[in-house]
Amino acid sequence: MWGNACGYVWGRQDLRIEVSIENVHDRQSYYGALDIFNGQFLLRAYPKADSHYTVLFMRYLQRCRPDQQLLIFWDGASYHRQKEMRDFLQQINGDRPPEQWKVICFPLAPYAPQENPVEDVWLKGKTFVRKQALSAICFTQIKQLFVKGIRQEKFFDFPKLNQYLFSYE
Numbered sequence: 001m002w003g004n005a006c007g008y009v010w011g012r013q014d015l016r017i018e019v020s021i022e023n024v025h026d027r028q029s030y031y032g033a034l035d036i037f038n039g040q041f042l043l044r045a046y047p048k049a050d051s052h053y054t055v056l057f058m059r060y061l062q063r064c065r066p067d068q069q070l071l072i073f074w075d076g077a078s079y080h081r082q083k084e085m086r087d088f089l090q091q092i093n094g095d096r097p098p099e100q101w102k103v104i105c106f107p108l109a110p111y112a113p114q115e116n117p118v119e120d121v122w123l124k125g126k127t128f129v130r131k132q133a134l135s136a137i138c139f140t141q142i143k144q145l146f147v148k149g150i151r152q153e154k155f156f157d158f159p160k161l162n163q164y165l166f167s168y169e
Contacts, residue, residue, distance in 0.1 A: 026139040030146075031057040032118050033072070039155035041121055043147065049077065051084035058088060058103060070103045076110050120158045125149040 029049040033042045044060055046053040061070055074080050093101040113119045128149020129142060136142045 028139075028143050028146075029053070030122075032121055032150075033057075033061055034117050034121060034156055036117075039157050041150060041153070041156055043150055045143070045147075049079060051079040051082035054079050054085055055088045058085075062092075062102070069101065072103065072105045073108055073116070074105065075108055075113065075116055080105070080107075115160065117156070117158050117160050120160075121150060121153075121156060124153060128152070 027048075029046050031044050031046060031049070031053065034040075035042070042061065042064055044057055046056065058070075058072075061072075079085070089101075089103060089105065092103055098104070108115050125146040126149075129136075129145045132145050132149075133142065136145060
């Protein structure tokens with residue numbers, strides 16, 4: 001959200017400092033997937049995060065990796081489990097046995113963002129925004145900085161990726 005990068009300042013306790021913020025309700029949702037085998041990060045922007053856009057992102061991943069089985073590790077967001085997503089998985093996996101599913105969704109431990117390597121990617125993007133935020137004068141530029149901060153990394157290699165490689169092989 002726009003207010004995440006701008007909108008407040010530190011000042012003396014007895015002095016009220018107001019900062020005018022335009023478009024305070026502007027927001028952007030991002031979906032991302034990290035290929036644990038080659039470190040490539042696939043990023044897509046959507047107007048919001050919900051089951052509809054989750055399905056769109058899953059279809060995007062399938063287009064990017066058409067002949068591969070997708071193993072998706074994800075957090076506990078409710079829209080990952082809603083009817084639209086369940087219908088999508090039923091449609092693509094059908095009555096096949098689990099070892100033949102095209103997409104396998106594996107939930108991460110509840111309330112454990114430290115287990116999710118994608119959180120490390122988001123942190124890189126946010127850190128880049130924080131370092132460059134003074135150069136941005138509008139929310140569009142903040143969004144561009146976030147994407148640039150992520151895309152400047154050609155290869156992500158976090159130590160926690162090894163735990164997923166060992167569990168998959």
